Amino acid sequence: MTSDLWWRSAAIYQLYVRSFADGNGDGTGDLPGVRSHLAYLADLGVDAIWFNPWYPSPMSDAGYDISDYRAIEPVFGTLADADALIAEAHALGIRIIIDVVPNHASDQHPWFAAALAAGPGSPARERFWFRPGRGPSGDEPPNNWQSIFGGPAWTRVTEPDGSPGEWYLHLFAPQQPDYNWSNLDVRREFEDVLRFWFGRGVDGIRIDSGALLTKDPLLPDVGLDEPPGPAHPFTDRDDVHDVYRSWRAVADGYPARVLIGEIWLPDAARLARYVAAGELHTVFNFPYLTCPWDAAALRQVIDETLALNAPSGAPAIWVLSNHDVDRIVSRYGRADTAFDLLRRRYFHNFAVDLALGTRRARAAALLTMALPGSVYIYQGEELGLWEVQDIPDELRQDPIWRRTGGADPGRDGSRVPLPWSGTEPPFGFSPAGAVREPWLPQPKEWRELTVSAESASGDSMLRLYREALRIRRSSVALGDGVMAWLPAISGVLAFDRLPGSDAAGGGVRCVANLSGGPVELPPHAAVLLASGPLTGEGKLPTDTTVWLRIQ
Numbered sequence: 085m086t087s088d089l090w091w092r093s094a095a096i097y098q099l100y101v102r103s104f105a106d107g108n109g110d111g112t113g114d115l116p117g118v119r120s121h122l123a124y125l126a127d128l129g130v131d132a133i134w135f136n137p138w139y140p141s142p143m144s145d146a147g148y149d150i151s152d153y154r155a156i157e158p159v160f161g162t163l164a165d166a167d168a169l170i171a172e173a174h175a176l177g178i179r180i181i182i183d184v185v186p187n188h189a190s191d192q193h194p195w196f197a198a199a200l201a202a203g204p205g206s207p208a209r210e211r212f213w214f215r216p217g218r219g220p221s222g223d224e225p226p227n228n229w230q231s232i233f234g235g236p237a238w239t240r241v242t243e244p245d246g247s248p249g250e251w252y253l254h255l256f257a258p259q260q261p262d263y264n265w266s267n268l269d270v271r272r273e274f275e276d277v278l279r280f281w282f283g284r285g286v287d288g289i290r291i292d293s294g295a296l297l298t299k300d301p302l303l304p305d306v307g308l309d310e311p312p313g314p315a316h317p318f319t320d321r322d323d324v325h326d327v328y329r330s331w332r333a334v335a336d337g338y339p340a341r342v343l344i345g346e347i348w349l350p351d352a353a354r355l356a357r358y359v360a361a362g363e364l365h366t367v368f369n370f371p372y373l374t375c376p377w378d379a380a381a382l383r384q385v386i387d388e389t390l391a392l393n394a395p396s397g398a399p400a401i402w403v404l405s406n407h408d409v410d411r412i413v414s415r416y417g418r419a420d421t422a423f424d425l426l427r428r429r430y431f432h433n434f435a436v437d438l439a440l441g442t443r444r445a446r447a448a449a450l451l452t453m454a455l456p457g458s459v460y461i462y463q464g465e466e467l468g469l470w471e472v473q474d475i476p477d478e479l480r481q482d483p484i485w486r487r488t489g490g491a492d493p494g495r496d497g498s499r500v501p502l503p504w505s506g507t508e509p510p511f512g513f514s515p516a517g518a519v520r521e522p523w524l525p526q527p528k529e530w531r532e533l534t535v536s537a538e539s540a541s542g543d544s545m546l547r548l549y550r551e552a553l554r555i556r557r558s559s560v561a562l563g564d565g566v567m568a569w570l571p572a573i574s575g576v577l578a579f580d581r582l583p584g585s586d587a588a589g590g591g592v593r594c595v596a597n598l599s600g601g602p603v604e605l606p607p608h609a610a611v612l613l614a615s616g617p618l619t620g621e622g623k624l625p626t627d628t629t630v631w632l633r634i635q
C-alpha cells in the first residue's frame with residue numbers, strides 16, 4: 085500500500101472533541117487536551133483521527149452549526165493549536181480528517197445575519213432558502229417538509245422593519261439554516277474552505293449530511309414514502325453529484341487527500357454512485373452500523389457493501405458506532421440488537437445486559453477489523469463504554485431531545501466525556517483543580533473502564549483493541565484487499581484474508597461465532613487473537629471471534 089493510498093486500509097479514530105480531554109479545566113474537551121493525549125492514540129495504533137466539527141459554533145447542535153469555517157471554536161482552542169496538533173499528529177504518523185458541514189450554516193454565520201438584514205428578494209437571501217409562507221397571511225410554512233430533529237423544517241423570520249416575514253428552510257434545528265447549493269457563492273465558498281484546510285495539512289474531509297445538499301428549487305411538498313433519488317425534493321438528487329465532482333477536482337490538487345461521504349441511504353445502488361470515478365473516495369457504511377448482531381444479516385450487509393464498491397474499486401468503510409447512535413455495548417446487550425434512528429426513542433426503555441453486550445462488542449470488534457477496507461473506532465468504544473441512559477433531563481443538550489419534547493432521548497448518552505484515570509469523576513478528563521464539572525455527567529461505575537484501569541488489566545477491551553490494531557497494522561493480509569468466505573454452519577461467519585501474490589507473510593482466517601453453542605475451529609497454524617477464551621476442548625464459544633494464522 086503506497087502512503088498516498090493510506091485511507092484504503094486505515095484504522096481511523098473518531099474523536100469527539102468536547103468529550104475527549106479537557107486541557108484547561110472548563111469541563112469541555114479541547115485541542116490542548118487532544119495534544120496532550122496524542123501518545124495514547126499512537127499507542128492504540130490508529131492511522132488517522134477524524135475530528136467532529138471544531139469550528140466556532142453556538143453549539144445548538146454540538147458544533148454541526150458552524151459560524152466560521154476557517155477558524156477554531158474558542159472553547160476548543162485556536163488555529164495555532166490546530167496547526168500544532170496537525171504537525172504533532174503527522175510526526176507520530178497519524179493523519180487528520182476534519183468534518184465539513186455543507187448542508188447548513190449556523191444562524192450566527194455572517195451570511196445568515198446578512199440575509200436577515202437584507203430582506204426579501206436580496207442576493208444575500210439567495211444563499212439560503214427563504215420563501216413566503218402559505219395561507220392568506222403567510223403564517224403557514226411554505227411546504228410540508230419536517231425537520232429531521234422533529235417539528236417543521238421552516239421557521240418564520242421578523243423582517244428588518246419589524247413585520248412578520250419570510251420563512252427559511254432548516255432540515256435540522258432552526259439554528260441550522262440550509263444553504264442553497266444552486267447558488268454560485270455557496271459553491272465557490274466551500275471549494276475555498278477545502279483549499280484552506282488542505283493547505284494547512286489536513287489529510288481528509290468527512291462530508292456531513294452528504295445526500296441532502298441540493299434541493300428541488302420548486303420546494304414541492306414531499307410524500308411520506310417518497311424514496312430518496314432524482315424525484316425526491318431534498319435527498320439524493322442527481323445534481324448533488326456535480327458538487328462532488330468539483331470537490332474531487334479540488335482534492336486532486338493535493339497529494340493523498342481523501343473525501344469521505346456521510347451518506348445515509350437505504351439503496352446500495354444509489355450509494356454506489358457517490359464513489360463513481362471523479363467523485364468521493366469512500367462513503368460511510370450505515371447498513372453495517374445499524375445491522376443486528378445476527379450472522380445472516382451481517383453476511384448480507386458485508387456482501388452488499390463489497391458488491392457496491394466493486395465497480396469503482398472504492399474501499400469499504402466498517403463502522404460499529406458513532407456520536408449519533410447508541411453505544412455498541414448497550415445495543416448488543418438488548419433483545420433487539422439492530423439500530424434504527426426512527427425507533428431510537430423506544431430503545432432506552434429496554435433492559436440491557438452489559439456483560440452480554442460487552443462480550444458481543446469484543447467479538448464484533450475483531451470481526452470488523454478483519455474485514456477488507458478501512459475501519460472507524462468511535463472514541464470510548466475501545467474502552468467498552470456503554471450508553472448513559474440516565475442523564476438527568478435538565479442536563480441533556482441534544483436538540484433531538486428538546487425538539488421531540490423529550491420523546492426521543494437523543495444522542496447525549498453516547499457523548500459522555502471519556503474516563504482516563506482515577507476512581508471518581510471527572511476521571512482525569514479534566515485536570516486537577518478544574519473549575520467546572522464535565523459537560524455531561526460520567527457514571528461512577530466507569531472507574532473500572534478508565535484508560536489507566538484497562539491498561540493494567542490483561543483482558544480489558546483496551547488491551548484487545550491495542551492488540552488487534554497492532555496485528556492488523558503489521559499483517560499484509562488485513563486492511564485493504566480481498567476476502568474469501570469459508571463454508572460454515574448457520575450462525576457462524578468464517579472467511580480468509582490472504583496477502584497479495586507478491587507479499588510475504590501469512591494469511592489470516594477470521595471466525596465469528598454468533599450461533600447458540602461452541603463450534604470447532606477450522607484448520608489453522610496458530611491462534612493470533614481471540615475476543616474471549618476458547619473452551620477447554622479448544623472450541624470457539626458463542627459470541628466470540630478468533631483470528632487464526634494460516635500457512
Ligand code: NOJ
Nearest residue numbers: 145148185256292293408
Ligand atoms: C450528521 C451528524 O453526524 C449529526 O451529529 C448532526 O446532528 C447532523 N448531521 C446535522 O449536521
